[in-house]
Amino acid sequence: MAIETERKFLLHYLPSSLLVNSTLIRQGYITNKKDRVVRIRLSGDSAFLTVKGATHNASRKEYEYPIPKQDAKxxxxxxxxxxxxxxxxxxxxxxxxxxxxxxxxxxxxxLVVAEIELDSIDQAFEKPDWIGEEVTHDPRYFNSNLIETPYSAWQSKDH
Known part of the structure; x- marks a missing residue:
């Protein structure tokens, strides 16, 4: 079992000169509940089945397994x-x-977000100058919620 501890941020600006290697990702949710999600992800030439538990203070249990790309599609x-x-x-x-x-x-x-994975929620790290407001605990920014209420449907685009 792995524990994922992740913090999520908006950006002050996009550090375009640092955006050199990209990966196209498509993902969907078989199960999307508050206490668990089951996700399928195509990431470049790889594919994964991921099961995640409920989030508690930016941490949650996560199990991820490679699967055949055709199965993922x-x-x-x-x-x-x-x-x-x-x-x-x-x-x-x-x-x-x-x-x-x-x-x-x-x-x-x-929508543009930045994430950092940590060993614990209180682990110290330095933020680059392009990192803005933290949205770790704002459920609107959870990928699993973006299928229910996509960014294009948000009433206020203040973020």
Whole structure:
């Protein structure tokens, strides 16, 4: 069993010069409940089945398994709720940590978030100057909630 501890942020600005290697991601949810999600993800040439438990203070149990790419394509089509999450992912190293920047497309076009995985919620790290407001505990930004209420449907686009 793995524990995922992740913090999520909006950006002050997009560090375009650092966005060099991208991965296209399509993902969908077979089960999407507050206490558990079952996700299928196509990430570049890889595919995964992921089961996640309830989030408690930015941490949750996570189990992830590689699956055949063709199986993932079929499950995304046959079993996952629509719309699928579509995003381009960039990985950036900064002061000993890996930051992930996701640029969403489709129904979530315009949404950009950065994430950092930590060993514990209180682990110290330095934020790059492009990191803005923390949205870790705002459920609107959970990928699993973006299928229910996509960014394009938000009443107020103050984020």
């Amino acid at each position: 079929e499950m995304l089509q046959l079993f996952c709720k629509k719309p699928l999450i579509k995003k381009t992912r960039y990985q950036i190293e900064f002061k000993g940590f890996e930051w992930i920047i996701d640029l969403f497309s489709g129904d979530n076009q315009g």
